[in-house]
Amino acid sequence: MYGVETLVHPDYQGYGIGGLLMERRFQTARRYNLRGIVGGSLIMDYHKVADHMTPEQYVAEIVAGRLFDTNLSKQIKKGFQPRNPIPDYTVYPPSRNYAIAIIWENPSYHKPVGKIIPFKFDQSRWAVGR
Amino acid sequence: MIAHKLKPETAAVAVIPAEHKHAQGLSELSFKTYHVAAENTNDWFQPEEYISRINMFPEGQFVAIHTQTHEIVGYTSGMRLHFDATKPLLTSWDETTGYG
Numbered sequence: 001m002y003g004v005e006t007l008v009h010p011d012y013q014g015y016g017i018g019g020l021l022m023e024r025r026f027q028t029a030r031r032y033n034l035r036g037i038v039g040g041s042l043i044m045d046y047h048k049v050a051d052h053m054t055p056e057q058y059v060a061e062i063v064a065g066r067l068f069d070t071n072l073s074k075q076i077k078k079g080f081q082p083r084n085p086i087p088d089y090t091v092y093p094p095s096r097n098y099a100i101a102i103i104w105e106n107p108s109y110h111k112p113v114g115k116i117i118p119f120k121f122d123q124s125r126w127a128v129g130r
Numbered sequence: 131m132i133a134h135k136l137k138p139e140t141a142a143v144a145v146i147p148a149e150h151k152h153a154q155g156l157s158e159l160s161f162k163t164y165h166v167a168a169e170n171t172n173d174w175f176q177p178e179e180y181i182s183r184i185n186m187f188p189e190g191q192f193v194a195i196h197t198q199t200h201e202i203v204g205y206t207s208g209m210r211l212h213f214d215a216t217k218p219l220l221t222s223w224d225e226t227t228g229y230g
Contacts, residue, residue: 001190002211004183004227007163008194009203012143017194020145021206024192028208032189038213040223084218101219 001029003039003102022078029106036106040089040099041082044070047094055085055098072100080104143203148184148191153177155202156193179230183207 003025008017029037046058046069053061059082061067076082080102089099148156160175184191187209194204209227213219224230 001208002213002226004207004209004230006206007159007204009159009162009201012194012203015143017143017145017204020143021192021194021204024145025190025206025208028189034210035213035215037208038211038215038219040219040226084220086220086222088222090223099223103215105215 001025001034001037003037018074019078026079026104026106029104030108033109033112034106035109037080037104039080039102040086041072041075041080041102042089042092042099043072043095045094046096046098050096055096055100059085059100072102075102078104142197143194144197145192145194145204147188148180148193148205148207150181150184152193152202153180153184156180156205159202159205175230180207183209183230186210 006018006021008021025037028034043055043058045067046055049058049067058067058069059072062069062073063076063082072082081104083101083103086099086101088097089095091097154177157175157177157180180191190208190210192206193202195201196203211226
């Protein structure tokens with residue numbers, strides 16, 4: 001599943017609503033046995049350090065807990081793993097148009113078992129040499 | 131589902147599957163959340179785009195509703211995507227979503 005968008009009304013941010021919404025998406029992934037959820041996290045606070053830090057360095061600082069990003073830090077807390085930067089992800093000056101690819105792997109995913117095709121053995125076709 | 135972390139003075143919020151009737155409210159929520167000026171709303175999500183997402187993958191669309199005012203205060207949207215987790219995701223949002 002691709003995370004298209006998550007919105008919380010500005011007056012209701014900080015009350016855990018984003019976490020509730022994301023939990024429903026996790027439930028959907030588990031219910032339909034999807035491999036996981038992938039998305040692009042807009043690093044909303046990157047502009048504060050963009051003049052002396054690459055996106056890779058910024059993510060490393062966030063993962064280490066030395067910097068906090070309003071968007072990415074919360075997603076990491078919810079169980080997403082940050083991967084590579086995505087340049088020109090969308091027009092968004094605060095992130096300098098970067099997003100960070102994030103992945104949540106469904107822990108209960110199981111690879112579907114192949115379909116069993118009934119096979120009727122025709123013995124007469126193999127009765128060679130009799 | 132009811133939010134547990136809400137402040138005592140804040141009404142409870144219920145998270146439910148998104149339906150067509152929520153499309154107009156979702157469009158308004160996007161303007162408020164992204165701080166889009168009224169004159170620029172044509173560049174942003176219109177109700178039809180939310181309806182399209184609901185039609186494509188209803189199981190991945192949820193809204194958070196204020197249980198007293200029935201105002202939409204949150205939204206999340208997912209779409210089905212075949213993705214190879216061993217390779218990096220490098221495509222833009224527009225490219226991946228077909229412009230929303």
